Amino acid sequence: MCAALCGVLLTWLAPSAVSADAFDQPEHVVVRHDTILNYAPRYELRIDDAAASSAARFWHRVQQLPLYDRVTLDADGLAHGALDVHIMAWGAGDLTLPADRQLASGDFAVAYARAKVLEPISVWGGRRFLTWGLPGGLHLDGIGIEQRSAMGLHFEAIAGRPVGSVFTPIGAHSEYVEPTVAYGARLGYERPGQLAAGVSFLERWGHGIATNRTVMATVAYRSSDRLDMLATSTFDMGAGLEEARAQVAYLVSDAIEPDLGIVHADPQKLLPSWSILSMFAADVYDEGVLGVTMRLSRAVSTRLELAGRRAYLPGGQHDDVHFGHRADAILRYVPVPKEAEFIVELSRRDEATTTLDVGRVGASFRAYRRLRIAPEVGAAIDENAQKRTALLVRGSAELPFGSRWSSVLTVDLARTPVALAEVRSMLRVSYRFDSGGP
Amino acid sequence: MTYRMRRLAMALSVALLAGCTQHTPPRAHDTIKFSHGTHLRQGTQCTHCHAVIRPSGVLAPGIAPADATPQTADEALAAMPLRVQGGAPKNPKMPTEAQCRQCHTKPEEQRCGFCHTHPEAADTFASEGHGLHFDHQAHSGRHADVCMRCHGVDLSQSSVSSFEPRIPPMRSCTQTCHAEDLSALHCSRCHTDLHRYPKPDMRVVRHPPGFLHQHGARARASDGLCSQCHEPTFCSDCHTASPNVSADLLAPMDVTRQFIHSADFRARHPSEARLDQATCLRCHGPSFCDGCHRETGVGGGVGQSSPHPPGWLDPLSPRGHAREARRNILTCAACHESDAERLCVPCHRVGSIAGNPHPAGFGVGIDPNQRGVCRVCHTRSP
Numbered sequence: 116m117c118a119a120l121c122g123v124l125l126t127w128l129a130p131s132a133v134s135a136d137a138f139d140q141p142e143h144v145v146v147r148h149d150t151i152l153n154y155a156p157r158y159e160l161r162i163d164d165a166a167a168s169s170a171a172r173f174w175h176r177v178q179q180l181p182l183y184d185r186v187t188l189d190a191d192g193l194a195h196g197a198l199d200v201h202i203m204a205w206g207a208g209d210l211t212l213p214a215d216r217q218l219a220s221g222d223f224a225v226a227y228a229r230a231k232v233l234e235p236i237s238v239w240g241g242r243r244f245l246t247w248g249l250p251g252g253l254h255l256d257g258i259g260i261e262q263r264s265a266m267g268l269h270f271e272a273i274a275g276r277p278v279g280s281v282f283t284p285i286g287a288h289s290e291y292v293e294p295t296v297a298y299g300a301r302l303g304y305e306r307p308g309q310l311a312a313g314v315s316f317l318e319r320w321g322h323g324i325a326t327n328r329t330v331m332a333t334v335a336y337r338s339s340d341r342l343d344m345l346a347t348s349t350f351d352m353g354a355g356l357e358e359a360r361a362q363v364a365y366l367v368s369d370a371i372e373p374d375l376g377i378v379h380a381d382p383q384k385l386l387p388s389w390s391i392l393s394m395f396a397a398d399v400y401d402e403g404v405l406g407v408t409m410r411l412s413r414a415v416s417t418r419l420e421l422a423g424r425r426a427y428l429p430g431g432q433h434d435d436v437h438f439g440h441r442a443d444a445i446l447r448y449v450p451v452p453k454e455a456e457f458i459v460e461l462s463r464r465d466e467a468t469t470t471l472d473v474g475r476v477g478a479s480f481r482a483y484r485r486l487r488i489a490p491e492v493g494a495a496i497d498e499n500a501q502k503r504t505a506l507l508v509r510g511s512a513e514l515p516f517g518s519r520w521s522s523v524l525t526v527d528l529a530r531t532p533v534a535l536a537e538v539r540s541m542l543r544v545s546y547r548f549d550s551g552g553p
Numbered sequence: 554m555t556y557r558m559r560r561l562a563m564a565l566s567v568a569l570l571a572g573c574t575q576h577t578p579p580r581a582h583d584t585i586k587f588s589h590g591t592h593l594r595q596g597t598q599c600t601h602c603h604a605v606i607r608p609s610g611v612l613a614p615g616i617a618p619a620d621a622t623p624q625t626a627d628e629a630l631a632a633m634p635l636r637v638q639g640g641a642p643k644n645p646k647m648p649t650e651a652q653c654r655q656c657h658t659k660p661e662e663q664r665c666g667f668c669h670t671h672p673e674a675a676d677t678f679a680s681e682g683h684g685l686h687f688d689h690q691a692h693s694g695r696h697a698d699v700c701m702r703c704h705g706v707d708l709s710q711s712s713v714s715s716f717e718p719r720i721p722p723m724r725s726c727t728q729t730c731h732a733e734d735l736s737a738l739h740c741s742r743c744h745t746d747l748h749r750y751p752k753p754d755m756r757v758v759r760h761p762p763g764f765l766h767q768h769g770a771r772a773r774a775s776d777g778l779c780s781q782c783h784e785p786t787f788c789s790d791c792h793t794a795s796p797n798v799s800a801d802l803l804a805p806m807d808v809t810r811q812f813i814h815s816a817d818f819r820a821r822h823p824s825e826a827r828l829d830q831a832t833c834l835r836c837h838g839p840s841f842c843d844g845c846h847r848e849t850g851v852g853g854g855v856g857q858s859s860p861h862p863p864g865w866l867d868p869l870s871p872r873g874h875a876r877e878a879r880r881n882i883l884t885c886a887a888c889h890e891s892d893a894e895r896l897c898v899p900c901h902r903v904g905s906i907a908g909n910p911h912p913a914g915f916g917v918g919i920d921p922n923q924r925g926v927c928r929v930c931h932t933r934s935p
Contacts, residue, residue, distance in 0.1 A: 145784055153798050159849050183798060189784035203786045203793070224793035225786050235737065244788050246772040246779075251835030252792055263777065267736035280837065282844035286797050303774070307735055311775035333774040347770040358831065360770065372761075382831040383882050390886065392897075397882035400831075408761045418762035428879055435879075445762040449809050458809045464828050471824045475816045477808030489806045493816025497824045505820035511805035525805045531820035541802055 142196075147187040148546040154180050155527075155539040157284065174533050181209035181285040199229040201243075207285045222288040229261075236262045242289075245273065247301050248317035249329055250349050250358060250385060254278040254289065255297060267305045269313070274298040277319060293389065294321040311335045319387075326387040328352035341366045343374075354384040354393075362404070370411065376404040381429075398426040402441075414450040418443070424466065439466035455480035470498040479511075487513045506530040521545050583671040585678055590716040597656075599700040602648040646689070647678040685743055740781045765811040769835075792836060826884060834886075842886065868907070902930055 157177045185205040193200065206221035227241025240258045247253075257275015262268075277294040280287045299317030304310065312334045319327040333347040343366070348359040358381065364374035383397035406420035422441040441464045448457040460475040477491035489511040497503035508528040515521040527539040592602075653668065665672035692703075703725065704718035726743065727735040734742055764771075772779050772788070779788075791800040791812065799819075801812040813832070818825065826833050833842065864870035878885050889896055900907040 149803070151798055151803075153802075155797070157849070181797070187784075187786045189786055199785075201785045203789050224789045244792050246769070246776045246788070250831070251769070252788075254793070263737050265733035265737045269777065280793075280841050282841060282848055284797075284848060287841065287844075289793075305736065305738070305775055305777065307738065307775070307778055311771075311778065313774055315773075331773065333770055335771060335774040345767060345770055345774075347773065362767065380831045382834065385831055385834045386882070386886060392882055392886045392889070395882050395885075396879055398879070406763070408763070410761075416762055420763060443763070445811075447762045447809050456809045460811070466828050469824055469827045471821065471828055473816070473821070479806050479808045487806055489808050491805070491808055491816070495816070495821040495824070497821070503821070503824060505817050507817040507820075509805065513806045523805060525802065527817075529817055529820065531817065532823075533820075541798070541805075543803070 142192040144550040145189040146548040149185045150544045151183040152542045158533045178211060179209050180211045181207050183207045197231045202226045209285045220283050220286045220288050235264055247315045247331060248299055269303040269305060272300040294319050296320045309337055322389040324389050326389050351384055357381055357384045371409050373407040378402040396428055399429055401425045415448050418445045437467035472496045485515050503532045519547055583669050583674050583676040585668055589718055603646055738777045
């Protein structure tokens with residue numbers, strides 16, 4: 116039995132599964148570069164008893180004008196298709212901040228190289244974002260091995276040190292915080308357009324404790340272009356079920372696709388077990404979702420979604436249960452080609468103790484020759500605390516110059532719970548080179 | 554305002570208006586009038602015109618090869634595709650004007666308007682640009698009924714008169730010879746660039762409104778499929794420790810894209826965090842919230858700048874911390890992740906004011922060495 120299993124495994128891993136000409140992947144290089152000057156005041160909560168107004172007594176504005184520079188490189192098919200390199204790096208400096216504060220910051224968000232050592236096996240090393248392993252994904256400094264067979268099977272194993280993020284006044288940067296090591300593997304099967312399924316296991320250590328032993332399973336299945344199913348669950352072998360989600364959609368006609376979904380989330384279990392707070396009891400959420408997506412035309416689509424939510428304390432008393440609801444509506448106009456686009460988003464969320472109404476209207480269109488403008492208005496109203504109401508009016512203009520350069524100017528007028536009125540602005544100059552196209 | 558200044562302002566306004574309304578007439582777009590059905594009905598073979606596609610490279614009898622060496626200047630001019638003199642034709646698979654003229658010899662067929670919709674701006678066939686690597690010779694050599702197998706219909710049908718060749722759908726490739734390439738996601742073997750496809754046209758991937766809420770699960774199930782169109786660094790536009798510029802501000806022109814942090818999320822993040830506790834922690838981890846809150850002076854202790862209401866520490870108060878912590882422990886974690894041991898344990902320990910924190914049967918199945926909180930009081934024996 117064991118020998119047979121090994122035989123199957125070896126056959127699957129055999130390099131001959133895909134012929135050697137798979138190395139002949141054409142070279143494709145994409146380089147992006149952004150220089151961003153962002154003016155957005157920050158606020159610090161400090162007590163100033165001498166201040167005249169109550170607002171000035173607590174919140175103090177910190178002016179800052181950081182300059183960011185971000186470079187992204189995606190190079191596939193180097194060395195006759197055997198090597199891929201992906202880098203995203205950024206740096207920032209702010210001379211307006213006091214010298215004792217952080218004046219400069221920078222980081223590699225992504226930096227890894229992948230080599231096809233023996234097609235279809237490839238290895239990678241460096242800093243990478245993994246979509247699997249933990250809810251929300253995982254940033255890892257490490258190494259991995261991948262294999263994708265012609266049958267659609269996919270195997271991946273990784274090991275390394277998880278990277279967390281630490282906030283600074285001019286940008287959060289990666290740092291080795293708390294977790295010290297993580298390793299795991301994923302096995303998947305894929306038939307593009309029909310079935311994608313995978314199961315992964317990841318163990319993460321921190322403070323000398325195995326803080327997560329997470330099993331994630333995901334299945335996405337589409338049948339005959341009509342039935343679309345998605346199910347995913349995250350299970351910690353120590354804490355139990357962290358979250359689960361299932362959604363079934365059925366394409367009634369080319370224009371109408373209703374769907375039904377359920378969500379279960381236990382946020383307390385998402386806290387790593389080194390945290391003292393992971394021992395406190397917290398609410399568990401169950402949500403039922405009914406939605407419909409309508410494609411009114413090739414360019415216009417809309418989605419309506421209604422959800423009922425129940426939150427309860429596990430093992431708690433009956434009056435600890437509270438109910439809430441959510442209603443979302445989206446109307447989107449995206450023609451092909453994108454000469455102009457438009458969106459309206461409305462959302463109301465009520466959780467018995469908190470009710471939030473969020474709306475956004477945005478449009479983007481060509482105003483004159485190559486000049487595009489994009490007005491946008493957003494509002495968020497916390498019905499339980501009017502002072503938390505936030506408003507944003509944004510105007511953006513983009514002017515491409517040359518075939519690869521573009522400049523974007525954005526001006527925001529905002530009202531926030533802290534500032535009754537404030538102006539922010541951003542100037543971005545971008546460059547994009549794509550060896551495979553314009 | 555003086556008269557002179559008024560005139561100047563008026564002149565500037567007129568100039569500005571004139572500049573804004575300056576109208577450039579649209580350039581005529583020429584296309585070649587052509588009916589495949591008419592030609593097929595008269596017995597013309599596909600390779601008569603699309604010579605370069607022919608497997609052997611040898612043209613049919615009586616048809617001069619497109620790249621045959623011209624003997625005279627007139628022949629050279631006639632053989633040269635329009636508008637590309639001195640350069641390669643836009644689409645080498647398409648016939649040159651000289652090839653057409655070899656059959657179309659009648660006087661009325663010599664008028665430019667016979668073929669060109671806009672003779673004044675005559676152009677050759679536009680490059681269709683399907684963005685594919687495709688070797689016609691390698692494929693046609695395998696099949697006897699070459700062209701019609703992929704592009705055509707049954708020639709015996711009456712519809713041949715109105716026939717126009719179709720571009721074969723992707724499934725005709727991936728359900729036959731290229732099934733393994735599809736399974737292994739070797740898209741770049743055929744596609745030169747998937748980014749060029751408008752997303753509504755992608756059959757295997759859909760991004761309907763609200764896709765944001767399911768993109769994580771989809772990516773987990775099939776990240777290889779995502780990376781066929783999106784560069785691997787695409788995820789890190791949002792999923793990264795990055796500059797304090799939110800993703801929606803980095804892409805302000807893409808208004809129809811949905812972002813978690815859209816429309817001044819920072820201003821409403823307290824409410825958002827209360828409504829959907831799991832959302833923040835999925836990406837950020839408690840230390841991210843903790844760092845920002847400390848930097849801004851919010852949290853980090855019940856001191857002078859405490860945001861907590863009066864009675865927060867009173868266990869009997871309806872506004873006390875116990876009820877809120879049960880309801881929303883992640884909100885506590887946003888500020889107190891790093892100092893929770895110092896803050897919570899002095900009260901929540903055996904013999905202190907909050908009493909024994911362990912309910913009956915608490916120790917069953919718990920390894921104190923696998924829980925950080927246990928270590929605060931129960932130090933590991935050497």
